[in-house]
Amino acid sequence: MWEFLQHLSFWDWLALGTVLLILEVFGTGGYLLWMGIAAAAVGVLKFLIPGLGLELQLLLFAVLSILTAVYWWKRQRSAAKASDQPGLNMRGSELIGRTFLVHEAIIEGRGKIKVSDGVWIVTGPDTPAGVHVRVISQDGVILRVETV
Template identity: 30%
Template sequence: MEGFNELIWPLTAWHWVAIGLILLSIEMAVGTFDLLWIAIAAGITAIFAAIAPAGLSDWQGQLIFFAIAATGLLILGRTVFAGMRKLAGEHPTLNKRMDRTVGQRGVVMDDFSGGSGRVKLGDTEWSAETVDESNPAAGTSVIVEDTAGNVLRIKPV
């Protein structure tokens, strides 16, 4: 036991900083968020080791402080910050150009015939069909209700 005590006794704040950085780099590789909290606990323990009075900052006090901090932060991370573990979902219209047109206002370019025609949204002309089989005249404001393939399904405003 005497040899182990001599090995651990010179435990300093720099040891905890190194442990925290090692744990943080492993966390970056695996991405579980569990080691993140333990790395933060090691960083807090480094601060504790640097400022604690001599009676509390021996290696046993540092290990007890680290165990309490790591346990507390791990529980906090699993409960309060549980949302961090969920993967961020894809934006609903990312790379879905047609879906982004729903709800936009446009202008009829030419008179519709048989419920079909052309509509201008922004600087782009689109094939369109009306949802109610009406035939709006050129210049009429319309709103995009839905899409079908590359065809806008519109209704007059």
């Protein structure tokens, strides 16, 4: 094994880079992408400088792996911007402050209201069906209401 490592060719680095990139396709979340690129870069350097020693090859691989990963991480963080739709995927938050008719009477603090084509579970004071209530807050999938 040590003999093999002492005589790594550029093909070995390119093969390692290819294997890492193929494994990345199976969904590692970007971890192997940068290592694959670093291995390919070391392969190219080994092709351009055939006398590159094993220690320097391994050092280059480690440094390039870290540098490419940090570069991408910083680039992703700087490219992140605030959403122009901050309420997206916060389904009940747009209902706060709106009034609805009680669909099923609120008995012992629990009932249902109809919102468009859906029905939401609500908590609040006991209220008969057909009375208007205002949504005052949300707790997961349960809306808190008060009578209007």
